[in-house]
Amino acid sequence: MSGKPVLHYANIRGRMEPIRWLLAAAGVEFEERILKTKDDLQKLRTDGCLLFQQVPMVEIDGMKMVQTRAILNYIAGKYNLYGKDLKERALIDMYVEGLADLFELIMYHEFKPANEKEKDLANIMDKATNRYLPVFEKVLKDHGHDFLVGNKLSKADVSLLENILGLEELKPDALAKFPLLQSFKARMSNIPSIKKFLQPGSAKKPLIQEKDIPSVIAIFH
Ligand code: IBG
Helix, strand or coil, X not given: CCCCXXXXXXXXXXXXXXXXXXXHHCCCCCEEEEECCHHHHHHHHHCCCCCCCCCCEEEECCEEEECHHHHHHHHHHHCCCCCCCHHHHHHHHHHHHHHHHHHHHHHHHCCCCHHHHXXXXXXXXXXXXXXXXXXXXXXXXXXCCCCCCCCCCCHHHHHHHHHHHHHHHHCCCCCCCCHHHHHHHHHHHCXXXXXXXXXXXXXXXXXXXXXXXXXXXXXXX
């Protein structure tokens, strides 16, 4: 056993990408076991590795963890990315849950049929611009700190950066009306562990290619 966390998922961003992001930001090396077929998923099930028969699953500290949020919370707690007290944690949770709602929109966009993409993108950009991004622009403006909570890196910052970059992939000027988020993005992208993750060849997954969608669907459906 190498002692590194082992991530079990398909070779896509999907629900595992926030976990890859958080481990990378924490400076934790990890291994990946890529599910290529439904049989690979079925084997994990019959071996009793999946509490709810689903992935993401992460082997960490002798546990076989499932449920994305539980995994993220464990990593955040372990690596001190989850605030210094209950109130900071509550704030981080609120920010992260809002961002998780935005993330769902971005994640499913990749899987939308071509004839629904334009409308879907318009909805994502409307929600991003009018509901989610203004919240974080205001938080940064009001307290004037570098990070969202407690003037210290937390999982909320990591999630915000992940979502900002995801939005910019869909629409390069997504941050046009948000100057403080632009500087936040520049600052976060320069944190050594994150900078490394953003470089080519890292564990960060690319956007799924249209041609790969059927094979991914075949694993999970
Ligand atoms: N609440 C769970 C979590 O957050 O971990 C949901 C996990 C989940 O939906 N897992 C899917 C799965 O294992 C894979 S991600 N499905 C098999 C089953 O029997 O339920 C599926 C997904 C894709 C693309 I592909 C976008 C979003 C989700």
